[in-house]
Amino acid sequence: MGVSSRSAVAIHALTMLARWDDKSLTSAEIADSLASNPVLVRRILGSLRDAGLVWATEGRNGGWSLARPATQITLRDAYTAVEAGPVLSRHPHPPSDACEVGRNMQDLLDAEFRDAERALEERLSRTTIAHLVRQVLANERAAARRNH
Template identity: 70%
Template sequence: MAGLSSRSAVAIHALAMLAHRRGGSLTSAEIADSLESNPVLVRRILGRLRDADLVWSAEGRGGGWSLARAPRDITLYDAYAAVEGAQIFSRHTHPPSGACEVGRTIGDVLDAEFQSAERALEERLGGTTIAGLLGRILASGAGQRDH
């Protein structure tokens, strides 16, 4: 899909780790270690999550990132919207030819299809909380490691 990137996966991973910490904080380096990623990338994603009021940070010794809300109050769609933006599908960058039978109406037809698909994504991701996701992770045994 045009608008999707790894940012959502990174954001959800970070939120799940913070939820697993149960009120404690993690540094961006600790989260990056679990992702096998760069702490700068993780800080950029966490900054977007902070802008959306999903996490907060404390500076200095003993500082780090923490959830700003209970894991049951954060959905996967909250994370997605914070880091990806609202529009998944790209529209025409400029209007197609009105002289063409297809060009005249394709924009409206595509908009309806794209809006329907975006609503379905919002409903699906909005129905799963970070708490629910973490429960599934831990139940599957993937959370057995100390990350």
């Protein structure tokens, strides 16, 4: 299974929760920012909750909040919470043993793909949600300066 959009939705939701850390946000508020469906957002938030990244409160002022500081949540945390299986798709069924390429390709690709996936995870581990919030705020300040 390849990468889906779940990672992007999860990272977006976590960044919103970190940006407005002083209040809980509803799945509808997060969905508005994503121009998406609140049901999809709730599913993603459920996976993030199961991974210990967010928590929810019910009731009148209920909503979602970060379960730990944004400085302690990496993009890898979000990715592993919502993505299942390897990033790069493997052969859907074993190739032919009667072919010299077929006999060797699966093992060769597995090694290459594992290395690429480790590199991806290492890179995602370097960026925190707090870092993304700082970038969002810096971009907004720069845009405000350009518009004045």
